[in-house]
Amino acid sequence: MPWVSITILIPLVASVLLMLLPAADRARARALALLASVLTLASSVVVLVLFDRNLAALQQVDHLDWIPAIGVSWDVGVDGISIWLVLLTTAIFTLGTIAACQHLPEQRGPVFLGLIMLAQAGLLGLFTAGDLVLFYVFWEFMLIPFALLIWNWGGADRRGAGMIFVVYTMVGSLLMLVAIVATGLLAMDATGDLSFLIRDLQGVAFGEATATVLLAGFLLAFAIKIPLWPFHGWLPRAYSQAPIVVTILLAAVMSKAGVYGLLRVGLPVFPEGVGNLIMPVAILALIGIIYGSLLAWRAPTMRLLVGYSSLAHLGFIVLGIIVIDRMAAQGAVLQMVNHGIVVAAAFAVVMMLARGTGTEDMDRLGGLAKGAPRLAVAFLFVTMAALALPGSNAFVGEFFILAGVFNQYAWMAVIAMLGVVLAAVYMLRMYQSTMNGPVRGVRDDGRGAEMRARDAIILVPLILMMLWIAVWPGSLVDYTQASTDAAVAPAQIAEARPVEQIGVTR
Amino acid sequence: MNAGAALTLYVMAAVTVLVFVLAVTPLRGRMRRLPELVGLAGLVATAGIAVAQWGERQVAFAGEVRIDRFGLLMTWVILIAAAATILLAWGEPAAAGRRPEFTGLVLSAATGMMLTVMSGDLITLFIGIELLSVALYILCAVEVARERSLESGIKYLITGSIGTAILIYGFALLYGVTGTTSLAGIAERLGSVDGLLDQPLLVAAIALIVVALGFKASAVPFHMWTPDVYQGAPTPVAAFMGTGTKAAAMGAFLLLFTGATQQASGDWRGLIGALAVVTMVVGNVGALLQDNVKRMLAWSSIAQAGYLLIGVAVGTLAGAESLIYYLFAYVAMTLAAFAVVILREREVEDGDRLSAFTGYGRARPWAGVAMTLALLSLAGFPPLAGFVGKFLLFGSAVDADMAWLAIVGAVASAVSVVYYLRVVIAMWSPQADGAPAVRRLKVPTPVAAVAVAGAVAVVGLAIWAQPLLDLCAGAARALILP
Numbered sequence: 001m002p003w004v005s006i007t008i009l010i011p012l013v014a015s016v017l018l019m020l021l022p023a024a025d026r027a028r029a030r031a032l033a034l035l036a037s038v039l040t041l042a043s044s045v046v047v048l049v050l051f052d053r054n055l056a057a058l059q060q061v062d063h064l065d066w067i068p069a070i071g072v073s074w075d076v077g078v079d080g081i082s083i084w085l086v087l088l089t090t091a092i093f094t095l096g097t098i099a100a101c102q103h104l105p106e107q108r109g110p111v112f113l114g115l116i117m118l119a120q121a122g123l124l125g126l127f128t129a130g131d132l133v134l135f136y137v138f139w140e141f142m143l144i145p146f147a148l149l150i151w152n153w154g155g156a157d158r159r160g161a162g163m164i165f166v167v168y169t170m171v172g173s174l175l176m177l178v179a180i181v182a183t184g185l186l187a188m189d190a191t192g193d194l195s196f197l198i199r200d201l202q203g204v205a206f207g208e209a210t211a212t213v214l215l216a217g218f219l220l221a222f223a224i225k226i227p228l229w230p231f232h233g234w235l236p237r238a239y240s241q242a243p244i245v246v247t248i249l250l251a252a253v254m255s256k257a258g259v260y261g262l263l264r265v266g267l268p269v270f271p272e273g274v275g276n277l278i279m280p281v282a283i284l285a286l287i288g289i290i291y292g293s294l295l296a297w298r299a300p301t302m303r304l305l306v307g308y309s310s311l312a313h314l315g316f317i318v319l320g321i322i323v324i325d326r327m328a329a330q331g332a333v334l335q336m337v338n339h340g341i342v343v344a345a346a347f348a349v350v351m352m353l354a355r356g357t358g359t360e361d362m363d364r365l366g367g368l369a370k371g372a373p374r375l376a377v378a379f380l381f382v383t384m385a386a387l388a389l390p391g392s393n394a395f396v397g398e399f400f401i402l403a404g405v406f407n408q409y410a411w412m413a414v415i416a417m418l419g420v421v422l423a424a425v426y427m428l429r430m431y432q433s434t435m436n437g438p439v440r441g442v443r444d445d446g447r448g449a450e451m452r453a454r455d456a457i458i459l460v461p462l463i464l465m466m467l468w469i470a471v472w473p474g475s476l477v478d479y480t481q482a483s484t485d486a487a488v489a490p491a492q493i494a495e496a497r498p499v500e501q502i503g504v505t506r
Numbered sequence: 507m508n509a510g511a512a513l514t515l516y517v518m519a520a521v522t523v524l525v526f527v528l529a530v531t532p533l534r535g536r537m538r539r540l541p542e543l544v545g546l547a548g549l550v551a552t553a554g555i556a557v558a559q560w561g562e563r564q565v566a567f568a569g570e571v572r573i574d575r576f577g578l579l580m581t582w583v584i585l586i587a588a589a590a591t592i593l594l595a596w597g598e599p600a601a602a603g604r605r606p607e608f609t610g611l612v613l614s615a616a617t618g619m620m621l622t623v624m625s626g627d628l629i630t631l632f633i634g635i636e637l638l639s640v641a642l643y644i645l646c647a648v649e650v651a652r653e654r655s656l657e658s659g660i661k662y663l664i665t666g667s668i669g670t671a672i673l674i675y676g677f678a679l680l681y682g683v684t685g686t687t688s689l690a691g692i693a694e695r696l697g698s699v700d701g702l703l704d705q706p707l708l709v710a711a712i713a714l715i716v717v718a719l720g721f722k723a724s725a726v727p728f729h730m731w732t733p734d735v736y737q738g739a740p741t742p743v744a745a746f747m748g749t750g751t752k753a754a755a756m757g758a759f760l761l762l763f764t765g766a767t768q769q770a771s772g773d774w775r776g777l778i779g780a781l782a783v784v785t786m787v788v789g790n791v792g793a794l795l796q797d798n799v800k801r802m803l804a805w806s807s808i809a810q811a812g813y814l815l816i817g818v819a820v821g822t823l824a825g826a827e828s829l830i831y832y833l834f835a836y837v838a839m840t841l842a843a844f845a846v847v848i849l850r851e852r853e854v855e856d857g858d859r860l861s862a863f864t865g866y867g868r869a870r871p872w873a874g875v876a877m878t879l880a881l882l883s884l885a886g887f888p889p890l891a892g893f894v895g896k897f898l899l900f901g902s903a904v905d906a907d908m909a910w911l912a913i914v915g916a917v918a919s920a921v922s923v924v925y926y927l928r929v930v931i932a933m934w935s936p937q938a939d940g941a942p943a944v945r946r947l948k949v950p951t952p953v954a955a956v957a958v959a960g961a962v963a964v965v966g967l968a969i970w971a972q973p974l975l976d977l978c979a980g981a982a983r984a985l986i987l988p
Contacts, residue, residue: 137888174916
């Protein structure tokens with residue numbers, strides 16, 4: 001069975017069905033959306049079970065020619081880098097769908113859920129695409145549902161936020177399209193065959209100058225999507241204006257598209273060009289770590305705080321990839337999953353607080369731990385994970401990254417370390433000002449914000465996932481190791497790194 | 507030499523005459539629809555003949571008319587545009603009393619377009635362009651009681667005449683340089699006679715022809731008439747001009763440049779490339795400023811002409827192939843968009859204003875979906891036909907070492923997203939509080955059919971692109987046959 005294709009097609013079909021439902025039929029829409037997301041999750045679990053962790057290459061590939069004359073095909077599969085992102089996507093979207101169904105006001109209805117399903121299909125396609133054109137197709141495909149979700153159901157400034165989100169992304173991605181076309185045609189000059197399959201392009205030597213230019217074209221698109229400082233202009237507006245369920249999905253899953261592209265496409269296809277871009281990209285990532293942390297520290301609302309912290313955390317992941325070190329890349333892949341879970345949990349807490357108290361403004365809240373002890377415990381747990389306290393899941397990932405970066409460029413690790421310190425500052429600020437101190441801004445000591453069953457159903461799975469990774473990170477790394485080593489190896493060879501650092505020999 | 511080969515043209519001419527005869531015949535009751543039905547039947551029959559004739563080149567009238575894969579495939583584009591135009595004008599209240607003439611004029615314009623793309627000679631090419639232009643001058647002004655329609659007709663007449671004058675100048679010079687009016691002859695002379703390519707007159711001829719065709723294709727800086735004419739003309743006519751005329755003009759570009767003066771491509775590649783760049787930039791920026799959807803579509807058609815011109819500028823067969831594919835995609839998405847605008851115009855006063863579309867997608871989801879798909883495709887979002895077309899065009903530019911065209915095209919497309927999506931957003935956003943419910947009338951089935959068919963084609967042409975691309979490749983090869 002083509003399980004990978006099935007995993008993409010279930011949400012796609014569900015979204016079409018949802019759009020066809022009459023707007024008033026919310027009961028059926030809920031049932032359909034929940035069923036579809038659970039089925040998608042189940043299908044992705046099947047893919048995980050069938051996964052062979054010793055293989056580095058793309059596996060369970062479904063290949064179907066689309067436009068053979070220009071070498072474009074439907075080619076999807078999973079490898080060690082994408083397998084956990086697929087699982088992350090299906091898991092977070094299942095929880096997101098549950099959260100959306102809990103609060104489905106009349107004006108949202110089936111279309112809202114349909115667009116969420118469409119976004120899920122786009123992201124799953126992106127994480128499994130084995131063909132560069134297909135990668136681009138899904139890259140753009142997911143943009144529209146997210147943009148429409150922001151436009152139609154966002155906050156007061158939703159129009160501006162949505163438009164900036166779209167325009168930023170499009171500028172980068174259309175130049176990526178030109179780079180994709182150029183890559184395919186240049187590869188054809190070398191090999192004689194026109195193909196956009198990533199595995200075919202990996203073997204092509206473009207030469208240092210060409211590879212640098214092509215990689216730069218891709219990098220711009222990735223940098224905007226990640227976002228890397230200074231391309232983050234869309235982030236605060238989009239994150240703060242989107243409906244919070246959508247913000248969870250944006251921060252937890254969509255933000256991984258850029259870093260995934262960098263590791264899955266950028267490094268392996270253009271290894272000769274990586275050397276020239278290590279310094280510029282690493283410096284931008286470092287600036288992002290510090291700048292994002294400082295912004296998070298001073299952020300007025302909880303939502304912006306978590307949003308900016310996301311900027312800093314993605315800086316870590318980019319750093320882990322671009323220094324082309326096995327351990328750092330391993331950490332980056334792990335951290336993609338970790339960040340997805342932690343940021344989803346953090347936004348979920350914000351969602352519950354905002355729902356219970358009517359405000360996202362930290363300074364107007366205080367002492368909620370008194371009336372909402374269960375939420376306080378969960379929140380404390382999430383806070384610990386977000387600041388990467390030793391023993392938490394994020395600690396493992398950040399440790400891998402920092403250790404790897406230290407091996408290559410010690411000074412970068414020192415600067416990045418500041419980000420870890422600052423994370424403690426801003427996360428504790430959020431926790432303290434809302435949970436501790438005198439009771440402020442709520443009635444009944446904030447009992448209205450207490451975690452109830454409907455909240456627990458979203459938070460508890462996320463916390464369990466964090467615990468699992470914290471206790472047993474090896475269970476993830478086992479799967480990712482082979483592919484990650486293979487992804488960074490060509491760049492390491494091109495950079496003439498010591499042989500003992502390279503995990504794969506060609 | 508076989509005059510029967512031009513059967514498609516005879517059928518079109520005969521049907522046109524028949525419709526004009528019916529126009530002066532008093533028809534009552536159900537028979538009132540007869541001219542339209544005859545016209546549609548004629549278009550279908552011609553399309554059938556075009557399919558049957560698909561194959562190696564046949565010539566008629568001593569090579570004046572060439573029936574080959576290129577002409578026949580372009581004929582299909584034109585027939586689709588003409589049929590859609592007749593359907594879009596179905597029951598058009600504004601044209602009441604003049605519907606038979608309307609159909610007849612659309613048919614004669616379509617005949618002119620077909621003659622243009624099937625021409626094997628400068629003379630037939632010129633006659634074709636004139637035939638389509640004259641019919642369109644009248645069509646623009648067909649709503650004689652409406653001032654804007656008349657104004658639109660006059661404006662188009664004046665700019666069109668200037669274009670024609672320049673075109674005939676260019677042709678005269680080209681004849682002077684090569685000593686022949688036959689397209690195949692020109693290609694042969696340019697290839698074989700020494701020193702011909704260095705003639706300054708040749709450059710002058712090429713420049714004049716580029717300018718003249720630029721008028722017809724509404725390329726910048728010869729585009730000024732387009733927004734006014736589109737806005738003033740009856741909307742089905744605007745749709746026809748945006749699709750059929752564009753296809754014919756692009757066909758003429760391909761015949762004259764990629765085909766006949768291929769040898770002199772060094773002279774015109776940069777020129778047409780520059781034209782494409784300016785057109786893409788100005789068209790997209792102009793569209794940004796519009797709050798009238800018809801005007802926006804007019805500016806968008808200018809911008810789209812810029813993308814299409816990439817396929818000419820590269821001067822390769824891959825470019826021609828991509829251009830022809832993109833024409834199919836462009837016709838589908840433009841017709842779908844115009845169909846939805848027409849629906850809205852029939853329901854409310856000033857239905858072409860952006861504000862008239864607020865909440866329309868929610869009120870009428872299928873029209874909303876059709877319009878959304880059409881506009882997303884125009885913006886080049888994957889996996890729609892517009893994306894595949896742009897992908898091919900940009901690819902042909904990169905392949906011909908003109909990557910700068912692709913880069914400008916990419917940036918221009920990013921800009922275009924703003925104004926296309928502005929309509930999409932309006933369609934799906936809720937009505938302002940207290941605003942009256944979106945007014946909906948009974949949908950004229952033919953108009954709805956065009957909208958839905960266009961939207962389906964936008965998806966279908968992308969997913970099954972390969973079969974059409976094979977046809978396009980055959981058509982492109984026919985351009986350079988001796």
